[in-house]
Amino acid sequence: MSTSSNRVSDRHVPETVPGSFAGFFETWLHEQGRDLEAMKDAARAHAKTAESTRSLSKLVGRVIAHYEKYYRVKSDSAEHDVLGMLNPAWRSNLEDAFFWVGGWRPSTAFHLLYSVSGSQFEDHFSTLMMSGPRTGDLGDLSPSQLSKVNDLQQETVKEERELTELMASHQETVADSSMVQLSHIATELTRDDQRSSVSVDPQSVNEQVESTIESKEEKLKEILRKADDLRMRTLKKVVQILSPIQAVHFLTAAAQLHLRVHEWGMNKDRCCHAVAYSQ
Template identity: 30%
Template sequence: MASDSKKSDREEQECAWKSLQHEELTELEDAAAQVKDCEKDEEKLTQLIEKIIQHFQENSDKRIRLARKDVSPFFAPATCSPLENSVLWIAGCRPSSFIRLIYALCGFEEEVQGTDRCLEGMATKDLSKLSGEQLSMINELQGNIIREERRISGKLASLQEEIVDQPLVGKMKKEGHGCDKADEALDDHSGHMADVIEEADKLRMKTLKEIVKILEPVQAVEYLAAAKKIRFCVQQWGEKRDQQHKE
């Protein structure tokens, strides 16, 4: 019963988060459509951006609390399609993909594969006007983020090898191949895996904050709207493929 309760809490949070994304996309699109060249509009856009960033942080905090209780499902959420789960990086989006999206929206389509149809018709006129200084800052950020991704990926690989395989094999040998004595090793492993998710979420949060800091408010609004649309495209592709495989 306790396990079912935890699963319900996690799935409820994931569904609530997806619903919030739809609401925020509508807000972002409305804001972008109403932009005028005045200080008042810029202030409103900044407030909207800050609200969305805050929601991202709050969701991350909730995820970590739930992951501390049961971490494994976060690596393949039941509310996501197999396609969505196949592109996850440590229970979420790869931070460097946030930056590659900017390149695609700026017209460097070779930087991003498979997103052409999602990007068609998006209002990104201001994003296409990034200055040389902005592009330089984005390039530098990309290098830093990729290095951090590799470090965290290496940490995850080490955990999978050193914390799971070796302790479990040792216990199985000691207990005569019994599987009921592995709880201590698995609990220890789960705690470290939750640590990795927290570290990955912090990198996602850091990347998003740095991006909106580099962009002008109207550019950041266009960017956030595009990012959410891409996310919904992947969701729709996954649902479509699932349906095709059932037929």
């Protein structure tokens, strides 16, 4: 069986274990599904009244709070296992292929916003041509809103690129002098004593390896924290630019995309696993 098929077989969603992020993630997915249905219902029932707008604002605040909870728990879990959080077994191969530094790329928020805005604008184009009432959804973004979104996108892309470069620079340290020297010593220790060219205590080498890897993991924690912070800040700032009903439409699209891509990816992994297992 190929390496890729072995990897597929290992990437099932672990059983929900209290205290584990895998268990929390499954619970959070269900919570996101409930939020999605609540937002869809709220959008359909929106009556363009002050009371309805206040209700939408509360709903948006609740959804944002759920995202903040997700990143708090993720940050706590990364302190104990940053490598696992960067390559989690509860995420599909499809998601891995499109994710960036342990999660969605922050600039994806703008592509999502523009995609939904364009789609909704097309849906209401005939109404607009007839000078009908303003729709109030993402197809009705004002010039001021579009300008703010554009400014925010430029700021976000700049930070994203800086973090990408930081991650790339850190990844290169896997071949720095300390790692090269340790790999040489560790390799020599695996040889027959009479053939080995080094005379060091294996325990001492193991301690050096642990210390070196630990220092690299600390930097990974820092980069992941910055990436998650940028993700959360981007989401909140986009929502702040939008009206409550527009924010509901945007967050609905974000939840739908996340849930469906996760579902499609897990289904694909199960199919690949079944095929590989049958061979």
